Amino acid sequence: MSDIHSSSTENSPEGFETRAIHRGAEYRESTGSVIPPAYLTSTFAYGNEHGFDYTRSGNPNFRNLQEMLASLENAAHATVFASGVTAITAVVSTLKSGDVVVAEENIYGCTYRLFAQVFEKFGVSVQYTDLTNPENYSIIENAHPALVWLESPTNPLLKIVDIQALSEVAHKAGAQVVVDNTFASSYFQKPLALGADLSLTSTTKYTNGHSDCLGGVVASNDAEWQDKMIFAQKALGLQPAPFDCWLITRGAKTMALRMEQHQKNALELAHFLEAHSKVDWVRYPFLESHPQYELAQRQMSGGSGIITVNFNLSLEDTRAFLDRLQYFTLAESLGGIESLICHPASMTHASVPKEVREGVGITDSLVRFSVGIETIADLISDVTQALE
Numbered sequence: 001m002s003d004i005h006s007s008s009t010e011n012s013p014e015g016f017e018t019r020a021i022h023r024g025a026e027y028r029e030s031t032g033s034v035i036p037p038a039y040l041t042s043t044f045a046y047g048n049e050h051g052f053d054y055t056r057s058g059n060p061n062f063r064n065l066q067e068m069l070a071s072l073e074n075a076a077h078a079t080v081f082a083s084g085v086t087a088i089t090a091v092v093s094t095l096k097s098g099d100v101v102v103a104e105e106n107i108y109g110c111t112y113r114l115f116a117q118v119f120e121k122f123g124v125s126v127q128y129t130d131l132t133n134p135e136n137y138s139i140i141e142n143a144h145p146a147l148v149w150l151e152s153p154t155n156p157l158l159k160i161v162d163i164q165a166l167s168e169v170a171h172k173a174g175a176q177v178v179v180d181n182t183f184a185s186s187y188f189q190k191p192l193a194l195g196a197d198l199s200l201t202s203t204t205k206y207t208n209g210h211s212d213c214l215g216g217v218v219a220s221n222d223a224e225w226q227d228k229m230i231f232a233q234k235a236l237g238l239q240p241a242p243f244d245c246w247l248i249t250r251g252a253k254t255m256a257l258r259m260e261q262h263q264k265n266a267l268e269l270a271h272f273l274e275a276h277s278k279v280d281w282v283r284y285p286f287l288e289s290h291p292q293y294e295l296a297q298r299q300m301s302g303g304s305g306i307i308t309v310n311f312n313l314s315l316e317d318t319r320a321f322l323d324r325l326q327y328f329t330l331a332e333s334l335g336g337i338e339s340l341i342c343h344p345a346s347m348t349h350a351s352v353p354k355e356v357r358e359g360v361g362i363t364d365s366l367v368r369f370s371v372g373i374e375t376i377a378d379l380i381s382d383v384t385q386a387l388e
């Protein structure tokens with residue numbers, strides 16, 4: 001197996017699980033506390049030995065989480081932010097008027113909105129294309145972009161883009177590559193090892209895993225990018241709350257265990273759904289029927305916990321199915337221990353006209369499952385009864 005799939009690097013011989021538990025555990029020596037406390041303070045006495053001054057520009061809980069998350073991404077650096085969208089804002093804020101971004105056309109809706117309604121006003125333009133098709137790579141060569149914005153798997157269609165191939169094309173064109181790694185998680189995918197310059201994650205999702213706070217992180221191996229991210233954290237006021245960092249640090253300690261269970265449950269539910277008569281098609285990166293199955297196997301060490309399904313149901317019947325579910329709460333978000341279900345046509349993509357929505361594959365009977373870590377037999381019997 002290539003080192004992309006190994007859970008350790010040469011300079012960090014410990015495994016992912018060990019690093020999740022033991023990295024980023026500073027600021028506890030004077031009391032002997034086993035777990036570092038939450039430093040709920042806005043300011044610090046001038047001249048302290050750690051160099052803290054004001055929480056917007058740094059806090060022990062930020063530093064602990066940054067050290068742990070950098071280690072889990074096999075990265076030299078990481079900067080934490082208040083949310084995933086805040087992390088995206090930090091990266092895009094480094095651009096200047098006239099800069100071009102080439103982005104995968106199926107990127108996260110809030111990233112699209114941020115580009116369209118905020119940064120385009122400041123002269124940043126974005127060209128969208130289907131980056132699962134290598135014929136479209138030429139757009140990167142022709143547009144001279146500052147950034148290439150990737151997401152893999154994408155939301156909600158779980159398209160897989162070739163991070164390694166696209167990084168090579170982007171670097172030849174003088175562009176930097178950002179990968180939104182939220183759906184795969186740092187446990188199953190290491191964008192920096194595949195050649196990306198930045199790996200960005202909404203830690204709200206799998207990293208924290210308990211649906212009780214928001215957070216974001218940008219990891220890189222480049223000291224210049226790290227300086228820009230720390231600058232954005234303090235100068236744009238994008239910093240997280242210390243207590244949220246404390247929660248995410250706690251959540252991330254069990255990420256490996258949770259991710260293994262998410263993918264086990266998801267694969268089983270995906271097989272069940274694929275065989276069901278009321279199902280039109282199922283997308284899951286580690287199902288052989290996935291259009292980029294080979295690539296997913298090469299690029300990810302696991303399929304993660306999201307499944308997208310198109311049912312053979314009308315809009316009314318799809319809604320009735322959603323209402324009858326007991327364990328899958330109808331809600332936005334994903335990546336928590338509890339199962340959630342999302343209906344893009346009436347939720348995340350409700351404002352998009354039906355023809356446009358259907359043009360990109362989001363039909364009235366399309367449903368996205370975020371498979372939790374409950375007992376799989378219970379989840380399958382819940383879906384069975386709701387489909388009857």
Ligand SMILES: *Cc1c(COP(=O)(O)O)cnc(C)c1O
Nearest residue numbers: 083084085108182202204214215
């Ligand atoms: C949720 C999500 C975000 C945004 O993160 P927040 O923490 O909600 O701000 C960005 N990208 C992807 C792929 C997401 O799923």
